[in-house]
Amino acid sequence: MATWQCIENCGACCHLDPRDRPDLDQYLDPDDLQLYLSLVGEDGWCRNFDPVARRCGIYDDRPWFCRVEAQGYQAMFGIEPAELNDFAIDCCLEQIEGVYGDRSLEALRFQREVGLLT
Template sequence: MANWQCVKQCGACCHLDPAERPDLKEYLSPAELEKYLSMVGEDGWCVNFDHTSRECRIYANRPRFCRVELETFQDMYGIEPEELNEFAIDCCRQQIEGVYGDRSLEILRFDKAVGL
């Protein structure tokens, strides 16, 4: 069985372009939406994403909506505990494919890491 995990130096989730996420208002509070939009740089990437190291500069203090945690996903998406693993894998695969492509090194690394 596949088990979700974050793959270091991927950063696909840091591509925040609101044009690609038209449903933000459905799962973010008004305050979170404001915070989210304030984090989007001109290129669509999070202003806290370091493109050289491909890591988050504020990882320890990142907002709730940047965290893959059961409580967050239950609140934002209505996910039940037994659905979290599969849902998180699907979310990551969609985002990685959208940002880097379905044959990218990033998707290959992710699939290997989660056991697909």
């Protein structure tokens, strides 16, 4: 069974361009939406993302909506905790493929590390 996990040196989730997420206002309240938008740099990447190290500069203090946790996904998307693993895998893979491509090293590494590839 595939098990979701964040992979190092990826950062695809840090590509926050609101044009890719036109429904942000449907799952973030106005204050969280304002915070989200304040994190987006001119290039569409989070201002806290280090593109050289490919890491979040505020990982331990990142906002709740940047975390893959049952409570947040239930609040944003109505995902039940039992469904979180599969939903997170699908979301991450879609984001990685959108940012880096479906044949990228990041996509292949993610698939291998979560157990989609043997």
